[in-house]
Amino acid sequence: MTICDVTLDPHFTIAPVPARMFGVLVEHMGRCVYGGIYEPGHPKADDAGLRQDVTELVRELGVTLARYPGGNFVSSFEWEDSVGPVSQRPTRLELAWRQLEPNTFGLNEFMSWTRVADVEPMMVVNLGTRGVADACNLLEYTNFDSGTKYSDLRISHGVRQPYGVKLWGLGNEQDGPWQIAQKSAVEYGLAAAETAKAMRKIDPSIELVSCASAWRHLPTMGSWQATVLEHAYEYVDHVSLHAYFEPIENDRTGYLASGLVLEQLIDAAVATSDYVGAKQRSKKKLNVSFDEWNLWYESRFVEKDLDWAIAPRLLEDTYTVEDAVVLASLLMSLLRHSDRVSMACLSELVNVVAPIRAEPGSAAWRQTIFHPFALIARHARGEVLRVEPRTETLDSSTYGGVPAADVLATRDPEDGSICLFAVNRHSDEPMTLQVALAALPPMRVVEHVELGGGALGETNTESCPDRVVPQVSTAHQLADRQLSAQLPPVSWTMIRLVPAETGQLR
Secondary structure, three states: OOOHHHHHHOOOOEEOHHHHHHEEEEOOOOOEEOOOEOOOOOOOOOOOEEEHHHHHHHHHHHEEEEEOOOHHHHOEEEEHHOOOOOOHOOOOOOOOOOEEEEEOHHHHHHHHHHHHHOOEEEEEEEOOOOOOHHHHHHHHHOOOOOOHHHHHHEEEEEEEOOOOOOOOEOOOOOOOOOOOOOOOHHHHHHHHHHHHHHHHHHOOOOEEOOOOOOOOOOOOOOHHHHHHHHHHHHHOEEEEEEEEEEOOOOOHHHHHOOHHHHHHHHHHHHHHHHHHHHOOOOOOOOOEEEEEEOOHHHOOOHHHHHHOOOOOOOOOOOOOOHHHHHHHHHHHHHHOOOOOOOEEEOOOOOOOOOOOOOOOOEEEEEOOOOHHHHHHHHHOEEEEOOOEEOOOOOEEEEOOOEEEEEEEEEEOOOOOOEEEEEEEEEOOOOOEEEOOOOOOOOEEEEEEEEEEEOOOOOOOOOOOOOOOOOOOOOOEEEEEEEEEEOOOOOOEEEEEEEEEEHHHOO
């Protein structure tokens, strides 16, 4: 049996856990909105048409932030179509996903949903087919009190108080050749800077997110971001990153090591931003908004199959136990970079490459990837500890040598509790996790759960929604300020500890 050694010390921290780390994307794509969070006439829909069963799962998932309305969708979105009396809203051609957009769920419906679900909204403005004026008009509609064209328009729509949206994305993936109105780095950098300057005239308190390179395989990855920031650095607060992962043929180890790739992307984005900041002698540092990340079986996606329809079934991937282990490691990698990753959004929330699935007129259920996200969102509190696992190296045909284990820990200074997360990347060998706790007071284990260790292809479905759930484990020992726990092969484990004097060990 292999071993992974870890030392926990409350004096060695990375950063506080960002509240916005547990965000999601809500995009008008496939059945994320229509048939997802919104389905009038559903037995569990409220008077506004919001599915209460889905909303309950959103709360359980621990979502803190929702990015809206896209995604690729936003680059041809005309927000004025989505407000006012529903009967007067037009149906539009939605170009990004070749759908029909009926606009029956729009800006005000989304803002109402965020209040019901208790999440912070992040609005994205259209810098594809539109620009500065449109962004300013939208900001005036959402954030200005009254007495102007667009604030009074909001009031006429029954919303007296401004929404006060603080977080705004300046377009989406503008360097991508798939994007409606793709822009060069110079074009986008100038547009982002001028839009940011104008929006801050209306509301100086807002935070702005600039696009960066959208896909790690683009030849302009990195250089595009540098050129953009040459123009926009002083006007934005965060730089966006996106990344999706899927199984690698004949390289399970590489797939399980996807978090290492994500961390390389973060390091590169931070280095690029800091280079531009140093070059401009700026006193500010930009943070990373990793506002699209997930597992996506992109190889199954056939773009020519897109056809004009309202809310077609699109990218409704079904996730396995193995996928849940990988997703857990991705979220751990994001938390490890909490000093510079200010927020993140799992893409998407419902049905479309999502942790939640929902059928029309029927049930909603948790996919396998729901569970590690929900547990980490619930229990990763306080500060991320600096942890340096010592373990063997496994061979990946894609990435070369990768650590056999991934370990992350958080500590809540208020109650002294520790939450330990660990991934065993071994395909067929269990691992002993040895954790030195000498720098901590005497501790006790209050929870030990795991996903994986076998049946890696199992999934949750409408008929069997709880086939895959975290399993309680007792495979640990705690003595002489040393925790020893068994990690099954291809597994994710969570162990929670609290100071011993707070109760009995179980």
